[in-house]
Amino acid sequence: MYAVTLDGFGGPEVIRWEQVPDLPPPGPGEVSIDVVAAGVNRADLLQRQGFYPPPPGASDIMGLEVSGVVAETGEGVHDFRPGDRVCALLSGGGYAQRVVVAATQVLPVPEGLDLAAAAALPEVAATVWSNLVMRAGLHAGQLLLVHGGGSGIGTHAIQVATNRGARVAVTAGSQYKLDRCLELGASVGINYREQDFVEIVGELGGADIILDNMGAAYLGRNVRALADDGQLCIIGMQGGVKGELVLPELLGKRGTIHATNLRKRPATGRSSKAEIIAELRRDLWPLIAEGLVAPVVHAEVPATDAAQAQQLLDSADTVGKVLLRIDTV
Numbered sequence: 001m002y003a004v005t006l007d008g009f010g011g012p013e014v015i016r017w018e019q020v021p022d023l024p025p026p027g028p029g030e031v032s033i034d035v036v037a038a039g040v041n042r043a044d045l046l047q048r049q050g051f052y053p054p055p056p057g058a059s060d061i062m063g064l065e066v067s068g069v070v071a072e073t074g075e076g077v078h079d080f081r082p083g084d085r086v087c088a089l090l091s092g093g094g095y096a097q098r099v100v101v102a103a104t105q106v107l108p109v110p111e112g113l114d115l116a117a118a119a120a121l122p123e124v125a126a127t128v129w130s131n132l133v134m135r136a137g138l139h140a141g142q143l144l145l146v147h148g149g150g151s152g153i154g155t156h157a158i159q160v161a162t163n164r165g166a167r168v169a170v171t172a173g174s175q176y177k178l179d180r181c182l183e184l185g186a187s188v189g190i191n192y193r194e195q196d197f198v199e200i201v202g203e204l205g206g207a208d209i210i211l212d213n214m215g216a217a218y219l220g221r222n223v224r225a226l227a228d229d230g231q232l233c234i235i236g237m238q239g240g241v242k243g244e245l246v247l248p249e250l251l252g253k254r255g256t257i258h259a260t261n262l263r264k265r266p267a268t269g270r271s272s273k274a275e276i277i278a279e280l281r282r283d284l285w286p287l288i289a290e291g292l293v294a295p296v297v298h299a300e301v302p303a304t305d306a307a308q309a310q311q312l313l314d315s316a317d318t319v320g321k322v323l324l325r326i327d328t329v
C-alpha cells in the first residue's frame with residue numbers, strides 16, 4: 001500500500017508519499033478499512049517534528065482518524081461487515097491507504113453524510129464529548145466558553161453545546177472566524193486580540209465550563225473567568241506547558257480543573273477510547289444522522305500534498321478541519 005511517510009523529523013519538507021509494507025489482516029476484534037480520507041490534526045505536526053512519538057504498539061505513520069469502507073473483519077466482530085461505510089479513531093497510521101483498528105473504535109457513517117467528510121469527526125467528537133459531557137456534565141442553561149472557536153475542536157464544540165441547550169461564547173483571532181462561529185450557533189464572539197474575555201464572560205456571570213486550547217498562557221485568566229462551581233477543561237498547550245495558579249481564586253469559587261489527552265487513553269476499560277466511542281454512537285450519532293451536528297471541513301487536499309495540508313492547518317487560516325484525500329491519488 002501507499003502512505004505518507006517521514007524522511008526524518010523536521011518541517012513539511014520531510015514528508016513523502018511512498019510504498020510501505022501491506023498490513024496483516026485484522027486480528028480478533030479488529031477491522032481493516034480502505035481509507036477514503038484522513039483528518040489532519042495538530043498532533044500530526046508535532047509528530048512530524050519529533051515531539052509527539054506514537055504510543056507503544058501504534059503505527060509510526062501519522063494520522064489519528066479516517067473514514068472509508070470496511071475491507072475485512074476479524075474474528076468476533078459482529079457490528080461491521082465488509083462494504084460498510086465507517087469512520088474510526090486511531091492511535092496512528094491514518095495517512096495510509098489501509099488501516100487496521102479495533103472495532104470498538106469504529107463508528108458507522110450515517111446515510112446521507114459524505115464519506116470523506118466523516119473523517120473530520122472521530123477526533124473532535126471524542127475529544128469534545130469526553131470533556132464537555134462525560135467529564136464536565138454540560139447541560140442546558142449553562143454558559144460554555146470555547147477558546148479557538150474556529151478550530152476543528154471549536155466548531156464541533158459549538159454545535160454539540162448548543163444542541164444540548166447551552167449558551168456558547170467563543171474566542172478567536174479574527175472577525176471572519178467569529179462570524180463563522182456565530183453562524184454555527186455561538187451567541188457571543190470575543191476577538192482575543194482586541195477584547196478581554198475575562199471581562200466579557202464576567203459580565204455574563206462567568207463561564208460554567210471553559211474548553212481551553214491555550215494551557216499555561218490562559219490558566220490564570222481562565223480561572224478568573226469561571227463562574228461559581230465552574231469547570232476548566234484543558235485539552236491543549238498552544239500557550240505553553242508551565243503556568244501559575246492562584247489557588248484562593250479557584251477555591252473561592254469551588255472550581256475544578258480537568259486536563260485530558262485522547263491518544264494516550266487505553267483502548268478498553270475505564271476512561272478508554274472504547275467507552276467514549278460507545279457513548280458517541282449512542283448519544284451523539286443520532287444528532288449527526290439528523291444533520292443537527294455536522295462536520296466542518298475547510299479543505300480537502302490530496303494525500304500526495306500532505307505537506308501543504310499540514311502547512312494549511314499550521315497557518316491558522318482554517319475554520320474547521322483539513323482533510324487528506326487518500327482515495328483520489
Ligand SMILES: NC(=O)c1ccc[n+]([C@@H]2O[C@H](COP(=O)([O-])OP(=O)(O)OC[C@H]3O[C@@H](n4cnc5c(N)ncnc54)[C@H](OP(=O)(O)O)[C@@H]3O)[C@@H](O)[C@H]2O)c1
Nearest residue numbers: 042127148150151152153172173213235236260261262316
Ligand atoms: N487533549 C486532547 O485529547 C486533544 C485532542 C484534539 C485536539 N486537542 C487540542 O485542541 C486544540 C484544537 O485542536 P484543533 O485540531 O481543532 O486545532 P486547530 O484547528 O489547528 O486550531 C487551533 C486554533 O487555536 C486558535 N488560537 C491560536 N491562538 C489563540 C489564542 N491566543 N486564543 C484563542 N485561540 C487561539 C487558532 O485560531 P485563531 O486564528 O482564532 O487564533 C486556531 O483556530 C489544539 O491545541 C489541540 O492540540 C487536544
